Amino acid sequence: MIAVIADDFTGAAEIGGLAFSFGYKVAIITNFKQVPEVDVLVVATDLRTFKAEVAAKESERITLKLLELNPELIYKKIDSVLRGNIGVELQSQMRISNKERALVIPANPLLNRIIRNGVYYIEDKPLIESFFSKDNSFKNKSSNVVEILQKDGVNNIVNLSHNEVLPKSGLIIGNVKNQQDLSRWVKKIDKNTVVSGASGFFGEIIKSRSSLKSTFNSNGFNKECKTIFICGSNFPLSKKAVVDAKKQGACVASMPDGIYFSQSVKPKLIDDWAIDIIKMFTNNNQVIVSVLQKPTEHSISSTDLKATLGKVVKKVIDKTTINEILIEGGSTAQSLVKALSFDIFFPIQAIAPGVTRMKIGNKDHISLTMKPGSYEWPKTIWKFDK
Numbered sequence: 001m002i003a004v005i006a007d008d009f010t011g012a013a014e015i016g017g018l019a020f021s022f023g024y025k026v027a028i029i030t031n032f033k034q035v036p037e038v039d040v041l042v043v044a045t046d047l048r049t050f051k052a053e054v055a056a057k058e059s060e061r062i063t064l065k066l067l068e069l070n071p072e073l074i075y076k077k078i079d080s081v082l083r084g085n086i087g088v089e090l091q092s093q094m095r096i097s098n099k100e101r102a103l104v105i106p107a108n109p110l111l112n113r114i115i116r117n118g119v120y121y122i123e124d125k126p127l128i129e130s131f132f133s134k135d136n137s138f139k140n141k142s143s144n145v146v147e148i149l150q151k152d153g154v155n156n157i158v159n160l161s162h163n164e165v166l167p168k169s170g171l172i173i174g175n176v177k178n179q180q181d182l183s184r185w186v187k188k189i190d191k192n193t194v195v196s197g198a199s200g201f202f203g204e205i206i207k208s209r210s211s212l213k214s215t216f217n218s219n220g221f222n223k224e225c226k227t228i229f230i231c232g233s234n235f236p237l238s239k240k241a242v243v244d245a246k247k248q249g250a251c252v253a254s255m256p257d258g259i260y261f262s263q264s265v266k267p268k269l270i271d272d273w274a275i276d277i278i279k280m281f282t283n284n285n286q287v288i289v290s291v292l293q294k295p296t297e298h299s300i301s302s303t304d305l306k307a308t309l310g311k312v313v314k315k316v317i318d319k320t321t322i323n324e325i326l327i328e329g330g331s332t333a334q335s336l337v338k339a340l341s342f343d344i345f346f347p348i349q350a351i352a353p354g355v356t357r358m359k360i361g362n363k364d365h366i367s368l369t370m371k372p373g374s375y376e377w378p379k380t381i382w383k384f385d386k
Contacts, residue, residue, distance in 0.1 A: 003071035004042040004202070005062055005093075007084050009333035010354075011077050012044035013345075013370035014199050017356025020347035021214040022206050028345040028358065030337060032065050036344070040206075041069070042077075046334045048084035052152040055085035059092040067097065073189075075205065076196035080106050080113055081120070081132055082140060087154030090171060090194060099194050100169040104149070105185050107176035108200035110353070115175050118159035119143050131237065132374070145173045162188065183208070199354065216350050220380035225323035226281060228316065230336060231290040232309050233329035233373030241376065242290045250384035251284040253277045255291045255308070261298050265308055274315035281320050286384060289313065306332055310339025323366060326381070329373035342368070352378045 002019075006012035009030075016028045024039040035041065043062055047055045066074055076093060078086050090102040107115045112123045122130035126143035140148050146157050149171060156170035162184040166172055174185050182204040189195055195205070207214070221227060231242050246252045253276060259269050280287045289312070291305065300308070313336055316322070327333045337343075342360050345368065349357035355378060357369040371377060 001038065001069065001071045002040045002073045002075065002206075003066045003069065004040065004075045004077050005047075005059070005066070006042055006044050006077040007047040007079060007089070008049075008331060009044045009046075009337060010327075010329065010370050010372045011079070011199070012042045013333075013347075013356040013358065014354045014372065015075075015077050015202055016040070016042045016345070016347045016358070017350040018199055018203050018214070018353070019206055020356070021216055021350035022210045023212045023215075024206070024210070026347050028347070030343045034344050035069065041066075041071070044334070044337075046331065047089060048079060049331050049334075050085065052085045052088045056088040056092045059089040060096050063093045063096045073195065073205075075202055076102075076194060077202060078104070078106055078196050078198060080108050080111070080198035080200070081122070081127060082106055082145065082148045085152065086196070087149045087157070087171065088152050090196060091154065094194050097194060099192055101167065101192065102171050102194040102196055103166075103185065103188060104171055104173040105176060105182065105197035105201040106145075106173075107182070108198050109176060109178050109182070110200060113198075113200075114177050115145055115159075115173070116177055117175065118145055118173075120145055120148075149173060168192075179204075214350075216352055218351055218378055218380050219349075220378075220383070221324050223285060225285065226321060227286045227324040227326065228277075228313070228322050229286070229288040229290075230309060230313060230325070230327040230332065231288055231329075232306065232327075232332035234291075234295065235329070235373040237376070238328060238373050239290075239292055241382070242288055242292060245288060245382065245384055248384050250288055251280050251286065252288045252290055253280060255289075255293070255305075257293065259308060260291065260293045260300050260305075261296075262300055263298075265300065265304060270308060270311050271315070274312045274319075277312070277316050278319050281316075289316075302331075306335035307339070310335045314339050321365070324369065325366065326369040326371075326377075328371050328375075328377075332373075333370055351381065355381075 019040040028042045120127040161175040345358040355371045
């Protein structure tokens with residue numbers, strides 16, 4: 001079995017869908033209450049949002065739990081643009097696993113995300129000049145990968161290319177300019193190394209172990225199904241997609257200003273918003289629940305926003321038969337999954353890279369589809385009748 005620790009839920013779903021596309025039996029769990037027998041077990045966490053010291057302890061706890069299952073490999077799935085507490089989490093995993101070094105490969109050439117001479121580029125722009133710089137939740141202040149990982153006092157980090165001699169200890173963050181470089185880094189994995197990276201590197205690892213080719217099924221859903229989209233990502237392109245969809249005739253239930261610009265959300269406002277969404281489903285099979293406002297000093301906190309989304313969606317699902325739930329954004333997904341008390345998922349359709357449809361436990365009437373906030377929804381799904 002291959003085990004994966006994912007630092008947010010959409011990352012877990014992305015990895016799960018990728019393994020599923022290669023024909024592996026996959027499960028995604030949020031806790032260790034149920035651990036099914038599968039080829040690939042993905043643990044979905046919310047590590048990216050934790051403070052460094054909490055993230056380090058949680059990484060240690062999860063690693064210990066996985067080591068009890070005796071996996072052949074534990075892969076640490078990180079954010080491709082290095083958000084979160086990557087350095088301290090890897091140090092904890094190395095210590096608990098008795099491994100002296102970690103290999104960190106976050107680049108994904110298929111998404112035009114590469115690392116050249118230690119500098120991260122997206123579509124030929126340094127990371128802090130890319131479209132991520134417009135996202136208020138993006139806090140990296142450098143495009144230099146070593147400098148990014150050195151935050152929180154993490155040292156002993158080097159940046160190297162695959163053809164250079166690797167040190168026996170410390171964190172090694174690799175240069176990657178193309179897909180071939182990813183496959184060359186796979187050959188550097190050994191029993192003394194903690195392996196981490198984004199979905200692109202994991203895909204190359206799976207590819208090297210599978211006799212099958214990756215296959216995606218982009219078919220959309222039955223239009224008669226009741227479908228709710230949860231678009232809580234603060235990513236600018238995500239907000240634009242919702243605005244464009246509304247112009248095309250989509251039914252959009254945006255968070256009311258009374259909730260968004262409040263330091264203390266009143267339960268009645270959440271109830272009223274849920275009632276409005278439920279009414280929308282009487283004449284529509286697809287409803288987009290979104291947050292379109294721009295953050296200000298007076299807007300709701302990120303934590304309260306996600307909790308509010310979770311509460312309102314739970315109220316809708318409790319009162320309406322929903323067949324398909326589609327969520328974007330990792331921390332938004334984690335909050336919603338927690339509010340809905342879902343804790344085990346089985347991929348049933350790899351729609352596109354990063355977009356995975358899953359069965360929720362033993363619930364046959366409802367499916368959950370996930371994608372990262374910075375990815376686009378496939379056109380077969382993101383289409384609305386006027």
